[in-house]
Amino acid sequence: MKIAVASDHGGYELKEEIVKYLKEKGYDFIDFGCFSPESVDYPVMAAKACRAIQKGECDRGIICCGTGLGISMAANKFKGIRAAACSDYYSAKYTRLHNDANILSLGGRVLGPGLAIEMVEVFLNTEYLGGRHQRRVDMITAIENGEFPED
Ligand code: RB5
Numbered sequence: 691m692k693i694a695v696a697s698d699h700g701g702y703e704l705k706e707e708i709v710k711y712l713k714e715k716g717y718d719f720i721d722f723g724c725f726s727p728e729s730v731d732y733p734v735m736a737a738k739a740c741r742a743i744q745k746g747e748c749d750r751g752i753i754c755c756g757t758g759l760g761i762s763m764a765a766n767k768f769k770g771i772r773a774a775a776c777s778d779y780y781s782a783k784y785t786r787l788h789n790d791a792n793i794l795s796l797g798g799r800v801l802g803p804g805l806a807i808e809m810v811e812v813f814l815n816t817e818y819l820g821g822r823h824q825r826r827v828d829m830i831t832a833i834e835n836g837e838f839p840e841d
Contacts, residue, residue, distance in 0.1 A: 743771060755795075775796075
């Protein structure tokens with residue numbers, strides 16, 4: 691599994707902690723930046739991670755901004771991306787089990803590195819359950835493709 695990592699300036703410090711952790715644990719990842727605390731627009735950084743996943747260069751993504759929200763909103767506009775903005779461990783785990791999320795989005799101004807890294811770890815090591823959840827994930831894809839029927 692290859693991981694795309696990206697952040698804006700608000701998530702930069704947390705992203706650096708995550709990169710250090712991924713390196714230490716021997717994960718295969720690409721760090722798309724940013725590479726300094728200088729201001730950068732979060733949609734630009736979301737695009738880098740999302741395009742790597744769309745092209746099949748990466749399988750999962752970890753993205754960070756100040757809240758984890760703006761960058762996840764931008765990421766979720768890319769086809770095939772299911773980005774979960776999480777601030778707790780349970781959500782980071784269940785968004786893999788139930789939603790087959792391929793991106794975890796974290797807030798550098800919300801989370802400390804200890805919790806964030808536990809969330810990264812569970813996100814990367816939890817398999818999607820499929821089964822009854824697949825129908826709902828397929829509905830998300832149908833919405834994305836403009837194929838969701840009106841009732
Ligand atoms: C940047 O100041 C901040 O708006 C951004 O990091 C993020 O929190 C947006 O949702």
